Amino acid sequence: MRLSIKNLRAEIEGKEILRGLDLDVGPGEVHAIMGPNGSGKSTLAHVLAGRDGYEVTAGEITLDDQDLIELAPEGRAGLGVFLAFQYPVELPGVNNTHFLKESLNAQRKARGEPELDSVAFLKLIREKMALVSMKPELLKRPVNAGFSGGEKKRNEILQMALFEPKLAILDETDSGLDIDALRTVSDGVNALRSPERSIILVTHYQRLLDYIEPDFVHVLAGGRIVRSGDKTLARELEQKGYGWLTGEDEAA
Amino acid sequence: MSTEQHAGTSLNAVLQAGQRAMTPRPSNMDWLTPVRERGAASVAEMPLPSRKDEAWRYTSVGFLEQAEYQPLVEGPFDAIQLSDIDDLLLPQSQGLRLVFVNGYLATAVSDLAHQQDGIQVRSLAGGLGDVSVDLRRHLDAIAEHRHVFAALNSALMSDGALIHVDRDIVSRAPIEILHISVGMEQPGISHPRHLIVLESGARAEITERYACLGDARYFNNALVEVALGADSELLHTRLQEESPQSQHLSDLQVRLAERSRYRLVMAALGGAWSRSDVRVSFDGEGAEAELDGLMLARDQQLNDIHLDVQHKSAHCTSRETFKGILDGKGRVVFDGRIVVAEDAQKTDAQLSNDNLMLSRSSEVDTKPQLEIYADDVKCSHGTTVGELDANMMFYLRSRGIPHARAKQMLCQGFAEEVMAHIDNEPLRAYANKLLTARLAQTTE
Numbered sequence: 001m002r003l004s005i006k007n008l009r010a011e012i013e014g015k016e017i018l019r020g021l022d023l024d025v026g027p028g029e030v031h032a033i034m035g036p037n038g039s040g041k042s043t044l045a046h047v048l049a050g051r052d053g054y055e056v057t058a059g060e061i062t063l064d065d066q067d068l069i070e071l072a073p074e075g076r077a078g079l080g081v082f083l084a085f086q087y088p089v090e091l092p093g094v095n096n097t098h099f100l101k102e103s104l105n106a107q108r109k110a111r112g113e114p115e116l117d118s119v120a121f122l123k124l125i126r127e128k129m130a131l132v133s134m135k136p137e138l139l140k141r142p143v144n145a146g147f148s149g150g151e152k153k154r155n156e157i158l159q160m161a162l163f164e165p166k167l168a169i170l171d172e173t174d175s176g177l178d179i180d181a182l183r184t185v186s187d188g189v190n191a192l193r194s195p196e197r198s199i200i201l202v203t204h205y206q207r208l209l210d211y212i213e214p215d216f217v218h219v220l221a222g223g224r225i226v227r228s229g230d231k232t233l234a235r236e237l238e239q240k241g242y243g244w245l246t247g248e249d250e251a252a
Numbered sequence: 253m254s255t256e257q258h259a260g261t262s263l264n265a266v267l268q269a270g271q272r273a274m275t276p277r278p279s280n281m282d283w284l285t286p287v288r289e290r291g292a293a294s295v296a297e298m299p300l301p302s303r304k305d306e307a308w309r310y311t312s313v314g315f316l317e318q319a320e321y322q323p324l325v326e327g328p329f330d331a332i333q334l335s336d337i338d339d340l341l342l343p344q345s346q347g348l349r350l351v352f353v354n355g356y357l358a359t360a361v362s363d364l365a366h367q368q369d370g371i372q373v374r375s376l377a378g379g380l381g382d383v384s385v386d387l388r389r390h391l392d393a394i395a396e397h398r399h400v401f402a403a404l405n406s407a408l409m410s411d412g413a414l415i416h417v418d419r420d421i422v423s424r425a426p427i428e429i430l431h432i433s434v435g436m437e438q439p440g441i442s443h444p445r446h447l448i449v450l451e452s453g454a455r456a457e458i459t460e461r462y463a464c465l466g467d468a469r470y471f472n473n474a475l476v477e478v479a480l481g482a483d484s485e486l487l488h489t490r491l492q493e494e495s496p497q498s499q500h501l502s503d504l505q506v507r508l509a510e511r512s513r514y515r516l517v518m519a520a521l522g523g524a525w526s527r528s529d530v531r532v533s534f535d536g537e538g539a540e541a542e543l544d545g546l547m548l549a550r551d552q553q554l555n556d557i558h559l560d561v562q563h564k565s566a567h568c569t570s571r572e573t574f575k576g577i578l579d580g581k582g583r584v585v586f587d588g589r590i591v592v593a594e595d596a597q598k599t600d601a602q603l604s605n606d607n608l609m610l611s612r613s614s615e616v617d618t619k620p621q622l623e624i625y626a627d628d629v630k631c632s633h634g635t636t637v638g639e640l641d642a643n644m645m646f647y648l649r650s651r652g653i654p655h656a657r658a659k660q661m662l663c664q665g666f667a668e669e670v671m672a673h674i675d676n677e678p679l680r681a682y683a684n685k686l687l688t689a690r691l692a693q694t695t696e
């Protein structure tokens with residue numbers, strides 16, 4: 001599975017945020033996308049997942065030969081695109097187990113696979129929960145409602161483990177995590193690294209990359225990739241900040 | 253004035269046709285004669301509600317002019333069998349089940365096996381034996397005729413459940429009252445009437461449902477009286493699952509003695525026109541009422557709830573949580589009135605009404621009203637009207653859940669705060685399934 005983004009331009013409410021972005025993610029690769037606050041990292045993540053209101057005005061996004069732009073978010077999920085949200089959404093009154101099962105089965109259905117019954121699902125989810133050390137009672141609660149910051153992030157990674165996506169985009173999964181939680185979540189992600197799964201790690205800090213080692217590091221600034229390199233680029237960024245790349249003083 | 257005259261005539265016609273249909277009536281209903289006469293006198297005097305009445309401002313009864321409602325008589329559906337209605341029956345029901353078909357008790361499909369000592373269950377028309385003098389005196393003593401339909405019900409009440417729970421008796425299983433309306437050639441009108449009396453320290457659970465077979469056209473004009481003795485507790489669940497062609501009016505009037513607890517969960521899901529009046533009167537100190545309700549108004553549906561909570565005594569608590577879901581040209585009317593009398597110190601009353609609009613052409617008229625005459629109280633109210641949250645929709649869809657289904661899940665989540673209060677599990681499952689089905693018709 002290869003993700004290819006060419007000259008992508010996208011705007012929100014008439015304001016252009018992505019201004020000609022190119023990115024190529026090959027099978028099994030882990031790409032880190034770093035950049036100052038407001039540079040468009042989350043916008044890119046949402047555009048990849050197909051969010052309404054994020055209008056692509058130019059360029060292309062393909063997953064292998066499939067044009068992603070024309071697909072609705074649910075269609076992309078069916079193809080194996082997964083976004084772990086920077087701010088996971090609370091769904092009052094929607095039971096977490098029910099949500100997870102319904103989501104998995106919707107994706108399976110889209111792929112022409114049989115749906116899992118409750119027993120098979122519970123067995124599977126228990127296995128996946130262990131991977132992110134999530135408290136079982138969180139399954140009985142409404143999705144993310146009243147979860148702590150760390151619990152919400154674990155719930156995102158739990159979904160990644162459950163859906164086994166082909167392309168996972170993790171948007172600031174490290175933010176708001178204490179060091180233990182960061183380790184657990186990173187271990188979870190590392191366990192999910194595989195030659196069939198590409199990962200885009202969006203992060204603001206070098207810290208996460210100590211735990212999840214990327215194959216490539218890109219700097220997003222002003223809506224474009226301004227520099228690409230290997231993991232040493234992340235170290236450099238930590239020392240020097242983003243200013244030397246964006247031509248501004250350290251933003252954020 | 254002229255419109256009232258015209259419409260008044262029409263209800264008078266309903267009254268007269270109803271009275272003709274009831275004669276000759278069995279002598280074991282003679283004890284009802286004074287109640288009927290009072291009701292008939294009120295019908296003659298009371299005007300038909302018009303938009304000029306504050307309580308009916310958003311709720312037109314214009315449908316009355318579009319049909320000639322025939323009185324429904326007992327008998328035509330004696331042949332109805334359990335297999336005809338099994339979709340409507342709750343699984344694993346352990347208690348009494350009284351089934352009324354077109355307003356009349358149908359013993360063949362009722363389940364009368366689970367009688368319990370200390371709990372008297374009778375039917376108004378006498379189908380379950382004599383009604384004790386003690387129980388008789390409560391009828392029409394709890395309710396007030398606040399509109400002409402209540403008076404009409406008193407004049408023409410066909411049948412209904414009379415339930416009396418003795419002192420300190422705890423009912424072992426929920427008692428179920430199930431109305432089933434079956435279509436007639438002409439739309440029919442029936443006047444179900446129920447009376448629930450709990451003596452002090454008693455505890456019971458009662459389920460009241462209004463369902464239908466097929467897409468029948470009819471008008472159900474129900475009146476329910478509830479009296480709770482000191483320290484008693486009633487869990488009352490009402491499910492309005494009428495046909496999309498029907499009119500449903502229910503007037504529920506509750507009196508609470510000291511330290512009694514009343515918990516109502518109501519879901520009004522059906523009907524072209526549906527209105528529920530709920531009046532709760534705190535007659536003794538330290539009583540509690542928790543009222544939760546859901547209103548669904550799909551395209552062309554009107555769903556109206558009028559609450560009238562009378563805090564007349566000190567140290568009473570009430571919670572009113574009502575939610576509306578609207579689609580198409582659906583309309584929700586919510587009027588939540590709480591009156592705290594001068595002597596009702598330390599009243600704690602909190603009312604909320606939240607509405608979820610799935611379409612721009614739907615309409616909500618919500619009016620919470622707090623009238624407070626005491627000075628040491630804790631009261632609040634709040635209302636919201638919102639649309640589906642775009643973040644929530646995107647979150648669900650990004651997980652592969654199709655648009656229409658995501659919408660349903662969020663509506664259901666919105667309703668859950670009310671539905672979760674249905675303690676009776678088979679009933680909750682049934683109600684949720686029904687809501688899903690009706691929402692599916694909405695969102696596709």
Ligand SMILES: Nc1ncnc2c1ncn2[C@@H]1O[C@H](COP(=O)(O)OP(=O)(O)O)[C@@H](O)[C@H]1O
Nearest residue numbers: 012013017035036037038039040041042043044
């Ligand atoms: N919903 C929105 N409406 C308008 N502007 C937005 C919206 N979301 C983000 N933006 C703007 O887009 C830019 C990029 O934001 P974002 O992609 O969240 O950056 P990052 O994730 O890199 O911090 C910012 O200037 C932000 O203000």
Ligand SMILES: [Mg+2]
Nearest residue numbers: 041042086172
């Ligand atoms: Mg961001």
